[in-house]
Amino acid sequence: MTVDTRARPTRAASTGPPLRRLGFILVRRRRFVLTLALLGLVVAGVLAAGAVPRLSLARFEAPGSESDRAQAELAERFGTGSPDMIFLVTARSGTVDDPAVEAAGRELTARVGRQDDVAEAASYWSRGKPATMRSEDGRHALIVVRIPGDANHVRAQVLPRLVPEITRGTDLLQVRAGGGEEVFRETVPLARQDFVRAELVIFPLAFVLLWLYQRRAMAALVPILAGLFAMVLGLALLSAVLPFTEISTFALNLTLAMGLGLGIDYCLFVIQRFREETANGKDRAAAVAGAVEHAGRTVLFSGLTVATSLAVLFVLPFDFLRSFAYAGIAVVIGGLVAAVLVLPAVLASAGGTMVPKRERPERAAGFWHGLATRVMRRPLVFGGLATVLLLVLTSPFLGLRFGVADDRILPPEASSRQTQEVVRQSFPAEETDAIQLVSRDAATADVAPYATSLSRLPDVAQVDSAAGSFANGQRVGDGDPGRFQGEGTWLSVVPSAAALADDPVRLVEAVRTVEPPFEVLVGGYPAELSDYRAAVVDRLPLVLALMLGVTFVVLFLMTRSLIIPIKATVLNVLSLGVMFGAIVWIFQDGNLSGLLGFTPTGTLDPSIPILMLCVAYGLSMDYEVFLLSRIKEEYDRTGDTEEAVATGLQRGAPLITAAGGILALTFAAYATAQVTFVQMLGVGMAVAVLVDATVIRAVLVPSLMRLAGPLNWWPRGRVSTTAR
Template identity: 75%
Template sequence: MSTTLTRARPGTPSPPLRRLGHLLVRRRRLVLALAALGLVVAGVLAAGTVPRLSLARFEAPGSESDRARAELAARFGTGTPDLIFLVTAKNGTVDDPAVAARGRELTARVAAFGGVAEAASYWTRGASPTLRSEDGRHALILVRVPGDADHVRGTVLPALVPRVVGDDALVGVRAGGGEEVFRQTVPIARQDFVRAELLIFPLVFVLLWLYLRRVVAALVPILAGIFAMAVGLALLRGVLPFADISTFALNLTLAMGLGLGVDYCLFVIARFREETRLGRDRPEAVARAVEHAGRTVLFSGLVVAASLAVLFVLPFDFLRSFAYSGIAVVVGGLVAAVLVLPALLASAGGTFLLKRERPASDTGFWHALATRVMRRPLLTGGAAVLVLLVLASPFLGLEFGVADDRILPASAPARQTQEVVRGAFAAEETDAVQVVSSAGVPQGYPAALSRLPGVAQVDSAEGVFANGNRIGAGVPARFAPLPGKDGGWVSVVPSAETMAGDPADLVQAVRDVPGPDGRLVGGYPAQLADYRATLVDRLPLALVLMLVVTFALLFAMTRSLLIPLKATLLNLLSLGVMFGAVVWVFQEGNLSGLLGFTPTGTLDASIPILMLCIAYGLSMDYEVFLLLRIKEEYEKNGGDTTAAVAAGLQRGAPLIGAAGGILALSFAAYATAQVTFVQMLGVGMAVAVLVDATVIRAVLVPALMRLAGPLNWWPSRPPRAAATTPPR
């Protein structure tokens, strides 16, 4: 066993983090008491945070569709329906007198319900064919409930839906529509996360015990994860007065809290054990663990937080919520690993050590693997890159689309309703594109819109049009402006086939048709199109910021220009594999039977962008650890990069493998979810972590560093061989 240690220069002060370690050792009882008190306070604040989290919509504030929505409400007192009731005749058709009377009575009852601004149906809207199924057995009641998502989904719909849904001798009534779909998504997603966490905790404990071989050592990282979750939610309590935080941020807090708590604590515990094996006494071992592993953890936390912070440049509360929650849980993880854990090691460090510590070896499997890779870096590195590019290739077929009811399990009532609507109705009345203008609607404009491919019919004050022809009078009063207002509007109803594809194409086609001055195009398809367009427009800025900030942090850590560039390229490669897996599974439908979801042939843009930021930050987690380990060996051996890489991999790879496996398992547990968004996050993140912790770190890092040689550390100068002294 090597017992050589770097000798400090006479009169040289200890590094700041080592001094912090010694302070934590001296004040360990105070630190632990404050941590216990802080956990209690954080728990109380966290419990108050959860009910204050908000529901969110996919909207682009200030966009054309957002302005159209405001104009429709202000000038005409109307807008996009939030809810539908599917009325099914038990016998005959919805045109039978008794069923029609029952339908009108239901419509009136819904319209009179508190919080409902308007309700219309097949029987009150001139027997519009878009509101009647092709076989005549079903008809729709459309309901508009104004207000934010919390009011609609949290107050009105829970009271209204149970009073209307049900069966009698004449009809059966079921609820659906966008707001009802997402209202049902939240509790199911929350159940998914709770069930996954209950599965994860015992599995993570077993894996930690297999790696650390001590019960206390295996338990503490899990407790650190709980501490990180509590602190993260407590910090969000301070943000809530100034920003809306989505309820889905709670799910991210649970997922990342445990993962980061385990990762960061493993780094510190492993370094403490290593320093102890070298003959350090416990206080010095703790201090040096804080100095080296603490530095790794701090840089890693900064990189993860910076990656998530780029979500702030996107003008959507839904995505910004994940930035707030992610950064907050990183803070909790840092406090647990860098401040609380060292004090615990100083107090009870013996319970973290093996009874028979194996001597650390400078050679072994990982050293031999790194040596073999670096003998033929072009061959081994090229083969690894080729394999990863093949795995990433499905990403080239990425198609963005609309998230709909199929994110829910088949047993969800809202999805069952929407399945009937999708299969039995020729058009999607609830997804109409609305065109509003303060200058009114010129004659011939509705007919021109009805000629567009994918349009089932156009409703207007002039009449109902299909394929350029007037097919009915419609309900002209529906398009009359409010008293004292002027202008006009039309409703462009898309076919079911159009909504099954990408409705953004129809929105653009409507906007391209010459029309009245000052017109605004809105409605649900336009909202989704504007949301995606804003997201795509801002995404390059977010990516540039993420790359620049993480490059700067890695440069500050390594004083090298090439290493941050190499790390960035490798991380992008692992992200490519992650997105390749997501497209292959969730867009193309492979493994859909095993995972139990329904593929739609497209992906919603929001979740992949969230995954991009999380995965990029977590990938840098292992990059930072391995680079600092290699840099430490490089400075110790006097500037031999090849030897430093082999030694760094030998000392760092087992820990990276264990931490990566545990983190991947934590995310993979979410593949058991019923909501497709949650499954996508779990599968994608597990793939990214596994690829990063294995092929990237074990093969490509040594291959590229061997090819670069001395340029790895440019513009820094090679260090001199370090003097040594036996351990104290």
């Protein structure tokens, strides 16, 4: 039989479901659609290029928190605040107390203070030589600098000018830059380099893998082009949001990572269905319409699931995390446009180049059909073993410890990390990360007893106040009383280096448990981290509830079943558990740190795991939606659940495995990154996708659907037993 492969719409173009009619419209208007897509891509490219420089730098801070209000009080009433950066000053010979070195240090401090945009500059020499600002061997001293303004102003405008000017040093002094702002200033370009370098590897690798699976060059190239289209359109859509909100520069990294993966996934679904329709003897127009009707519906539900999973980040009051919601939703829209609107027009024009030259006959009972049948014969055995395996892989998650990110997210050769390593190893305390206690109405007589009590805390090196300096419950110096007086008073609780290296949040909690004799606000960098972490963790149950609830609704709308969404939710939670078990075992506990080249700190910052939670859940549902759509289609045709599962797995599993493998390799490429955050995202997502596309879909889905039997489709039940 000869099949007419020309894209000629028939009378069926005006009938059938809306997506089928859309498919025929795209066939009929294919030249117009492709021309519009090319013009749109050019415009989107211009908008995307303009959007990238407007992305913002972000800080880990909780607006409206106690620490936020403390910083406002310090700035308003005392004209001071937490230092934004440090300069580590090293005597080239002798110690920092030598007269010549001291004179040079004082002059350098004054020069820093005269720089534009620098509000305060103080040093070991200008503050009366406190022990907390001098290294134990006497070779190093600190200059602390406060630079008002948001992260964009400080990191993008001030530091690039200030750091080279000051770190030139002198014949007597070597000067290095460090501190939180300098650390994160170095992080952004390194992370961007990581993503660009990974993408350069991923694109040719993805093409090779796609060609091995599709066996046609055009069928391998088009999904990659769709991924690029999704990235560019996603960035262009972000440009429409930028006038109204700040979006973090790290959102660009998520756009690059998800754009290619989703573009490939969605296009593979549509191309595979087009091939099936063509193999069933349909002409090209009908095959395109059938692909849009079936695969397009699946892709739309999948995109809706991914987008809603990311949208729950909007409930978090942090621009940094909300940025990923905007970026994720934008790139999903880009992927949907590419797969559901542009790709059908491409198939209508050049679909013959994507169909195998030699069509291999489809076997009704191939490997995946046989595997599903064997699993469903002993669902408790196979399902039980798979569940035990996943729970074992999840078990490290029970040891999760939330902490805060520091300079060790950077590679050892990063200059700011090297500076912080000297401070961590050589200084008895962390003057730059002091906890600040601010009071409007403190009685002078109450300051000394309160400072004495605070200085007795195990992790406190020194407390500086208007009443003097205190350590271990004793007054150790006069300090600088004028520094702490104004409209009220404030105290500086300087933590030991060990306290910050371990868990600064625990120290903040200890400080807050000391009963103050007057009302105080607790601020400073450790308190900001504590409030940020508390706000994120406190909202985690809401994020989980919304994510599970919204995706449940989406799956219910697709399947009209209550049981299947519950099952899908349980399976995806297992997949997430394995991912979190992996990142705890690797990045918190330090296993594989030598291979991957990062420094473990014993804790995980909550921001990146929450992002991974939303992205991984959405992508897991991506494969769930595709497989369920094939199973449901077979069930609607035959009314036999077991046969529907086996046939659906036979038709869907090869594609899911291929797509999942490519997506996992896409993320795994980021394991070579220099920034630990990027490595964590890549490794964790790769693990989640691989587990989801193999053990979950191949074993647990058929075993649970076999155990549920007719309940799978409750309350809707069987819809039709008429073959289509």
